[in-house]
Amino acid sequence: xxxxxxxxxxxxxxxxxxxxxxxxxxxxxxxxxxxxxxxxxxxxxxxxxxxxxxxxxxxxxxxxxxxxxxxxxxxxxxxxxxxxxxxxxxxxxxxxxxxxxxxxxxxxxxxxxxxxxxxxxxxxxxxxxxxxxxxxxxxxxxxxxxxxxxxxxxxxxxxxxxxxxxxxxxxxxxxxxxxxxxxxxxxxxxxxxxxxxxxxxxxxxxxxxxxxxxxxxxxxxxxxxxxxxxxxxxxxxxxxxxxxxxxxxxxxxxxxxxxxxxxxxxxxxxxxxxxxxxxxxxxxxxxxxxxxxxxxxxxxxxxxxxxxxxxxxxxxxxxxxxxxxxxxxxxxxxxxxxxxxxxxxxxxxxxxxxxxxxxxxxxxxxxxxxxxxxxxxxxxxxxxxxxxxxxxxxxxxxxxxxxxxxxxxxxxxxxxxxxxxxxxxxxxxxxxxxxxxxxxxxxxxxxxxxxxxxxxxxxxxxxxxxxxxxxxxxxxxxxxxxxxxxxxxxxxxxxxxxxxxxxxxxxxxxxxxxx
Numbered sequence: 001x002x003x004x005x006x007x008x009x010x011x012x013x014x015x016x017x018x019x020x021x022x023x024x025x026x027x028x029x030x031x032x033x034x035x036x037x038x039x040x041x042x043x044x045x046x047x048x049x050x051x052x053x054x055x056x057x058x059x060x061x062x063x064x065x066x067x068x069x070x071x072x073x074x075x076x077x078x079x080x081x082x083x084x085x086x087x088x089x090x091x092x093x094x095x096x097x098x099x100x101x102x103x104x105x106x107x108x109x110x111x112x113x114x115x116x117x118x119x120x121x122x123x124x125x126x127x128x129x130x131x132x133x134x135x136x137x138x139x140x141x142x143x144x145x146x147x148x149x150x151x152x153x154x155x156x157x158x159x160x161x162x163x164x165x166x167x168x169x170x171x172x173x174x175x176x177x178x179x180x181x182x183x184x185x186x187x188x189x190x191x192x193x194x195x196x197x198x199x200x201x202x203x204x205x206x207x208x209x210x211x212x213x214x215x216x217x218x219x220x221x222x223x224x225x226x227x228x229x230x231x232x233x234x235x236x237x238x239x240x241x242x243x244x245x246x247x248x249x250x251x252x253x254x255x256x257x258x259x260x261x262x263x264x265x266x267x268x269x270x271x272x273x274x275x276x277x278x279x280x281x282x283x284x285x286x287x288x289x290x291x292x293x294x295x296x297x298x299x300x301x302x303x304x305x306x307x308x309x310x311x312x313x314x315x316x317x318x319x320x321x322x323x324x325x326x327x328x329x330x331x332x333x334x335x336x337x338x339x340x341x342x343x344x345x346x347x348x349x350x351x352x353x354x355x356x357x358x359x360x361x362x363x364x365x366x367x368x369x370x371x372x373x374x375x376x377x378x379x380x381x382x383x384x385x386x387x388x389x390x391x392x393x394x395x396x397x398x399x400x401x402x403x404x405x406x407x408x409x410x411x412x413x414x415x416x417x418x419x420x421x422x423x424x425x426x427x428x429x430x431x432x433x434x435x436x437x438x439x440x441x442x443x444x445x446x447x448x449x450x451x452x453x454x455x456x457x458x459x460x461x462x463x464x465x466x467x468x469x470x471x472x473x474x475x476x477x478x479x480x481x482x483x484x485x486x487x488x489x490x491x492x493x494x495x496x497x498x499x500x501x502x503x504x505x506x507x508x509x510x511x512x513x514x515x
């Protein structure tokens with residue numbers, strides 16, 4: 001039976017362990033209450049709100065509030081290892097639900113930490129939450145590929161209009177939604193929790209936040225796991241646009257190959273090339289007549305793009321595609337699309353939050369001619385996502401907030417960091433993980449060899465997940481090798497067996513996804 005300690009005894013124990021500031025309580029100034037999210041309630045989580053400055057350079061000025069969640073440690077207090085903040089990336093993705101992540105760490109190691117989820121500024125339950133126009137991701141949009149000047153002009157007008165609406169909706173906040181603002185918030189959370197050091201688990205863009213935090217506050221970092229590692233030198237126009245397109249085209253090809261292997265189930269073609277032809281033929285048909293009146297070529301490509309992020313949703317994605325082709329039933333594709341782009345008031349919060357950060361983290365070209373030249377070249381070799389990516393990011397051409405020069409990332413003073421990436425990650429290419437490894441000389445990189453899943457850890461691959469557990473248990477890491485390479489090679493997240501796969505949670509496959 002675990003011994004029950006008084007609040008005073010717990011505080012003394014944590015001070016001894018170096019995990020709590022002397023004289024501080026476990027959460028100074030925070031009042032934790034019951035959460036309202038069903039998953040958090042089931043996990044026994046608590047929720048609270050933290051007030052921070054809109055502009056950290058003016059701490060007495062306007063304020064906003066961050067929504068936080070907490071799943072407390074279940075280990076004996078003598079084994080407690082501090083707070084673990086989690087960020088899912090996006091940017092613009094809410095993170096409250098990730099307070100439950102500790103339950104996925106093997107060997108009950110996650111139970112040694114207090115897991116802290118939070119919705120970043122402008123996102124989710126944090127207030128104010130940025131929303132500009134819920135119709136931006138609605139149906140009946142122009143075809144992504146600008147085959148005519150009329151299509152091109154329509155997209156440029158839409159992009160200009162959305163940027164202007166975000167300027168009106170965001171006001172002064174729009175100048176303070178950069179990664180540099182978010183890491184200042186993270187340090188405010190650390191102080192509110194009275195933790196001299198934090199542990200951090202960041203996925204996708206969250207891996208960039210981790211790199212930035214460890215650069216600016218290296219003395220405040222204890223342990224850090226960064227999964228789906230963003231390239232610290234290629235933010236913005238290249239990192240969130242050009243670099244991704246070839247990878248998504250390749251990964252959609254892998255998905256089509258997998259569908260062909262299971263033609264007895266999906267009946268879409270016996271080769272990847274045949275499935276691909278079926279896909280583009282359907283795109284052409286939907287340009288003439290949207291399925292169910294709403295699923296056009298843009299909605300189809302956006303709904304199935306999930307497959308380009310990795311194998312977690314392949315069975316659901318393939319079943320939806322097969323229902324559209326074989327049964328003329330657009331319902332499953334519509335469900336996938338609506339899951340990614342909620343068709344409701346405030347449903348564009350993810351899009352707005354994403355753009356507000358990436359458009360200001362670095363300076364994007366303001367001349368459309370540059371975008372058009374690059375996209376025309378890329379579309380020839382990577383047609384699946386190139387123009388879709390252009391128009392998703394095109395509001396950055398007109399964004400009404402100040403863009404900064406890219407922040408300096410230097411992990412020379414950071415403690416040992418664990419980096420994770422699969423070889424064919426499209427959203428954050430493997431080359432970015434190698435660059436982060438170079439900049440963090442005490443880091444170790446684990447590669448899911450040959451895998452195509454973005455941010456895949458804690459999904460059941462023992463080689464990777466056990467290494468995460470070992471690091472979180474006692475700080476142990478694989479040996480760092482010489483050269484620009486991964487330090488430990490693991491099998492990737494396996495492709496699913498559709499004959500044995502039950503319906504997956506669509507949200508599971510979208511962790512850290514761009515949109």
